[in-house]
Amino acid sequence: MKKEKQLDATGHRKFGIRDSIAYALGDLGCNMSFALKGTMSIFWTQFMGMDLWYALLLIVVQVWDAINDPLIGSVIDSDKRKYKRNKFLAYIWLGSIGLIVGGACCFLPFPNAPVWAKFIIFIAGYVVWDAFYTVANVPYGSLLSLISNDVKDRASLSAWRSIGSIFGNMLPMVILPFIIYDKENNLIGERVFIAALIMGVLGFICFQIMIRNTEIRVDTEIELKEDAPKFNVFKAFGNFLKNRPAVGATIAAMGMFIGMQGATTAVTVIFQSYFKNVKISGVVQLFAMIPIVVFTPLARKAVARFGKKELATFGSIVSIVAACGLFIVTPNNTELDLIIYIVCQLIFSLGLGIYSTVSWAMMGDAIDYNEWKFGTREEGTVYSLHSFFRKLAQGIGPSLVLVIMVAYGYVGADEGNQAWNVAVNMRYIVAATYMVSAIMQFIGLALIYNLNKKTLAQMNKDLGRDLDDSAPVAEISDANN
Secondary structure (H helix, E strand, C coil), X not given: CCCCCCXXXXXXXXXXXXXXXXXXXXXXXXXXXXXXXXXXXXXXXXXXXXXXXHHHHHHXXXXXXXXXXXXXXXXXXXXXXXXXXXXXXXXXXXHHHHHHHHCHHHHCCCCCCCHHHHHHHHHHHHHHHHHHHHHHHHHHHHHHHHHCCXXXXXXXXXXXXXXXXHHHHHHHHHHHHHHHECCCCCECHHHHHHHHHHHHHHHHHHHHHHHHCCCCXXXXXXXXXXXXXXXXXXXXXXXXXXXXXHHHHHHHHHHHHHHHHHCHHHHHHHHHHHCCCHHHHHHHHHHHCHHHHHHHHHHHHHHHHHCHHHHHHHHHHHHHHHHHHCCCCCCCCCHHHHHHHHHHHHHHHHHHHHHHHHHHHHHHHXXXXXXXXXXXXXXXXXXXXXXXXXXXXXXXXXXXXXXHHHHCCCCHHHCCCCCHHHHHHHHHHHXXXXXXXXXXHHHHHHHHCCCCHHHHHHHHHHCCCCCCCCCCCCCHHHCCC
């Protein structure tokens, strides 16, 4: 006998574990394409031989980001056509198709091509990938505020999105180093290209499963009157800059990505030339993710008790403490040195995990804040600007760190055989990058983001949701099916 579908008061399927898993698969799909970006700097400096040219090119393509993200976000917001299910799901479907090959375009293996040809390969590949990634990712991020109005449901979605992100990073992080590096710790570029194609297909499958299992419960359709003002993209941008929660969450996210993406190349060089075993780098980083995995199921109860802003701020303080510990370097690379490095990575990851599990729910609240203060939701614009500044950090962070690395002796042509003093310098560069990352998170969350537990409750009440953010909640695994 077929089980009868459980409906809520509005006639929609009740929120449950199915929604959380489906939403997690969306970020897993994004990360199947995005995770390889961490390999991009090693690919273009060591395999393609670009060094500082790569740092320059990475900044150049951010000009495309500056046009791409807000443009697509405003297009989505101004799109008033009727879709069978939801316009956000329609855009995600389109983006997921392009991502099948989009990621691989960034890793076309032609190391002997002239410099001008490499310029074209990189810029064209990045533009193609970034366009389709934005078409999928911007509406995906906006979906969180449409799947449910409930604060606890949003916390669950944000936590499960973190799980999707974790598993989306695990595959390239753990498995790829054993495949794409040779015995001398040097990168095999042709294998990166093949891996990118495979991951594009896996990402497409994840997106399709998510689309088919997503229930939209928040009605944001507005019947436009003939004399209603048209969508004003400049006014929407201005509202974003006045939206303190959106700005604070964006600065915190920029800090997070400066740490995650900016230090990636230096971390790889550390394992190549300092610890002399690049293949264990993924295992060590996976080990560092344990605190995130452990904390994620506790996110709902922690949010209900302390509040999202308060919880995330505490996480940034934990990360600052861990970054201080990373400056400890023992002479001559002893076993104690590796232990200190791993322990500090664990602690830093714990702080990052506390923040990341609620970060997307905080952006959902920032979208509601826009409606509360300015009378318009503008999901696409708010999230696309948030996404743009994140991507700016993902571009400027690695570029700036790479320039600093070269200044302190890094030579791409030396591949996995950097001089010892250079390897030591990479240790300090990683520690400094993590410190800047954690401080930016603290500033964004503690000093700018203004939706504490009390204010959030008032906002929800004024918006007619009157939700109790402090009420006892169930574990994620106890959600209704």
